[in-house]
Amino acid sequence: MENLKKELSNAKTTQDLDNIKSKWLGKKSELKAKFDDLKNIPAEKRQEVGAELNAQRVKIEEMIENAKTEIQKRILNEKLANDNFDMTLPGIGISTGALHPVSVIEEKCIAALRRLGFIPVSGPEVEEPKYNFDLLDIPPHHPARDMQDTFWIKHEELLPRTHTTSVQSRYMMSLNGDESKLPVKIVSPGRVYRNEAVDTQHLAIFNQFEGLWVGHDVKLSELKGTLEFILREIYGPTVKIRFKPKYYPYTEPSIGADIDLGDGWWTIVGAGMVSPQVMKNFGFDPDKVSGFAFGFGTSRLAGQFTGASMRELYGMDLRVFKNIKGVK
Amino acid sequence: MKFSKKILETFVDLPADWRELMEDVGLEVKSVDGDIMNLELLANRGDHYCYLGLATEINGRAGTGVKQLQEKGLKYENAKRFVIDTDKCIAYSFVPFDIKSIKPAKADYILESSGVNVINPAIDVTNVVMLEYGQPAHVYDADKIVGQVHIRETKVGEKAALLFHEGLTELPAGTVVIADDEKILCVAGVIGCHGAGVDENTKNVLLETALFDPVSIRKTAKELGVCTIASQRFERGGNLDAVKSGAERANYLYEQISANQNGDAEFSQRVKLPVKEIQMSGDFVRNELEIDISDKEINERLSRYGFIMSDKKYVVPNVRTWDIKGFKADLIEELARSIGYNNLPSHLPIAKIGSEPTSAELRKSQIDSYLVDNGFFEVFTDNLYSPKHAKLSPVPEHVKIENSIEGGYAFMKNNCIVQAVELVSKNLRVKNREIRAFEWSKVFDFDKKGIPRETNMLWGIVNGNKESALTVKGLLENLFENLGLDVRFEYNIEKPDEEDNLLMPKRRGEIYYTPADALLGSFGEVSPGFSEQFDIKNEHPIYFVLNTDALLIAPKKKTKYESPSNLIASVRDISVSIPYGVSAGSVAGFIAKNYKVIADVKITDVFEKPKESLRNITFALEFKGTQSTEELNSLILEIMNAANEFAKK
Secondary structure, three states, X not given: OHHHHHHHHHOOOHHHHHHHHHHHHOOOOHXXXXXXXXXXXXXXXXXXXXXXXXXXXXXXXXXXXXXHHHHHHHHHHHHHHOOOOOOOOXXXXXXXXXXXXXXXXXXXXXXXHHOOOOEEXXXXXXXXXXXXXXXXXXXXOOHHHOOOOOOXXXXXXXXXXXXXXXXXXXXXXOOOOOHHHOOEEEEEEEEEEOOOOOEOOEOOEEEEEEEEEEEOOXXXXXXXXXXXXXXXXXXXXXXXXXXEEOOOOOEEEEEEEEEEOOOOEEEEEEEEEEOHHHHHHOOOOOOXXXXXXXXXXXXXXXXXXXXXXXXHHOOOOHHHHHHHHOOO | OEEEHHHHHOOOOOOOOHHHHHHHOOOEEEEEEOOEEEEEOOOOOHHHOOHHHHHHHHHHHHOOOOOOOOOOOOOEEOOOOEEEOOXXXXXXXXXXXXXXXXXXXXXXXXXXXXXXXXXXXXXXXXXXXXXXXXXXXXXXXXXXXXXXXXXXXXXXXXXXXXXXXXXXXXXXXXXXXXXXXXXXXXXXXXXXXXXXXXXXXXXXXXXXXXXXXXXXXXXXXXXXXXXXXXXXXHHOOOOHHHHHXXXXXXXXXXXXXXXXXXXXXXXXXXXXXXXXXXXXXXXXXXXXXXXXXXXXXXXXXXXXXXXXXXXXXXXXOHHHOOOOOOOHHHHHHHHHHHHOHHHOOOOOOOOOOOOOXXXXXXXXXXXXXXXXXXXXXXXXXXXXXXXXXXXXXXXXXXXXXXXXXXXHHOEEOOXXXXXXXXXXXXXXXXXXXXXXXXXXXXXXXXXXXOOEEEEEEEEEEEEOOOOOHHHHHXXXXXXXXXHOOOEEEEOOOOOOOOOHHHEEEEEEEEEEEHHHOEEEEEEEEEOHHHHHOOOOOOOOOEEEEEEHHHHOOOOOOOOOOOOOOOOOOOEEEEXXXXXXXXXXXXXXXXXXXXXXXXXXXXXXXXXXXXXXXXXXXXXXXXXXXXXXXXXXXXXXXXXHHHHHHHHHO
């Protein structure tokens, strides 16, 4: 056994161990020869000798197995010690992109308004003055129809819409004055076009998000409640909100909602009760049917949330969107 | 518009929280510089453009009363010096004054506070009246007027010597002017003219106060490119009552500086404005605003704005005839402002049930997530673009904008590839090579009847070291697999559309929705010739575009679950030498078609041998059923030989 111990201590590899195992336990081993010689041992002693040989074999196997474990451990340790892998290299894989901040805001608004039963609807961006202006009580002489404000594809016949309120006009007209189809609860996010001089904070093409609720006995108090609900969904429950008079041709009364997050008041929403004239234009009796409308400048909200300028948000520099990704 | 707080306080008492109160009633204080307030006024409220209007609005809330200014009454006679020849002049008045002994008007502060120049006492008084009462007024040198004055519309080609303009300016036909027998004295309500102007030698003046049709004034101011305080006031609708009261206030002010009336005051009203009356009960108000308010309080609050109850109806004051349309909602708005929107109740409407996204909305969201997860950034590009962009467009016909003031917005875009490649160019310029971007966009063209139409598109662009047409192909394959859509990809496009022609012919493909055999979109590497027009060199952007009208509604394919087989299929690789010009896909197709024993063919490796103009392609063949090793070896040899022969042909 001392010899075996010595051989095992000299072994470097598992191959060395295999050779030792073959020598000590293999067909040509001394132990195997002793087992073969058992038949020549007198019967009364054979059991005793056999047991002793088995004990020897178990002991040898155990020593070899222990040596094997040691060698494997040593080899593994050497391998781990010699590993030159550099974990400071950049991770491999596709980094994720991001939705546009305006899309994120729109989704947030839609998710909040779905809880009140609103559904998103869309409409054409190339519009007729009837839906963009006339039905909304914006007559031909109104400043909003000025050449300076409106891109005309064909003057007074076709235009890229100046607001998404045109979608509301189309939707309401599709009801043909049928009160059984009320209430209407729609939102219309989308792009709008204004023929204005462009600078870092003003664009000719930007996004709006408008909502309309029309039904029986819809009240100003409910408009206020809805606006407070949306603003708290967007800005959190502690946001301060105030209302003030505004003017829009298609609502009466018209109001604006300002918010204060600690840095002064910002006008965020324009809103109002659908004016009786517009309700008539839509084919409904304003004495029976009422409603409210509201609109956000989602481009402006996206700028406010991210800190990016309008021009950056509507530009093509992907570094802007990578930087915005980290902004919460 | 700028106003002095001190002067406003001579009209109405202001509380300590005056700024909050003013904003609460629609008089937005943009800034305060000492005594000067810069106000943003509501676009429809012309009556706010003067101290009296501001005071009336503030009193509507505060109820402390409006202090009246001193006036000197006038006895009006019928018009002799002038004749109104057009319905665009609603009312007109002349009052003559002797100004030989006139003294300075002491009006410097009120004028300068609002940015109005001090000119001379006779003119300064008219400007004071405008700021106080919102009534534009004008003075003519009475001795320079020849014959009778006519308020009339111009004929084609008539010219006038406008103040602050060089030479003569041709006026649009139909412009309302004040003219004597020889010349045009004034473009009504917009700007004065040389000819009868007041100067240091003037001895007698005619004071003009008038009311003109607001639409006419707005059109004229716009056509002439002139914006004066008078035109701003008139185009929002003036006050019929102030034609006389404004003249009477001027009469008082002139008297204070030794200018005295020296003839008959004349007044004529050509157009009778309708008296607007609104019937509204207290119950209606209580129901609409959901507040407890008495009929008496309603009447009292409305009277502060000049709405007086008469015969159970509220009569609209003349000053508000332009913005009050005659609905009960008009009065509700007045009351809401008087009480304060923040003091009115607020509660959520009763919503019986929320709404769920449609399948198209869910699919769009799924596509968004897929693209974002794969490193794409969503961008918003303009749907209008410049003549330069239009020239680069593969489609020449564009929907044009008639009146773009920004040259960049002359056309509605009819393609997406121009802006997509421009995006690559702009990012390369800032050393950003790794590009994955997409946009939900629209293109605009004409239908068969020549009417503009719009089509919803999803486009994307990819550029970078590891990107190729095959990475985009893989992205799209995985996208459609995720969406569960049955599509097929086709190459060797025989009749590419205009946009696809900008992609490299052998590095592009089309995607068809198989059940309808409908083209869903295309993709491919942008042709170097097109990229170079954006100064892109040694880069290989890959573009894709999908018609989203079809993409979002195409039904998913129906698939049944199949348990995985316990039999592990035999898979063997073969290598085939394929000359350049022969597609690997065609060889794979040959094998699959001719050997029914093959369950699947996959291309697993490509080794280019450019010197020999060929590629070694490794195909992994999956066999159906069970075969012995000898059978498999024999089959593989046969397939490899046949495939090599096919490739050579």
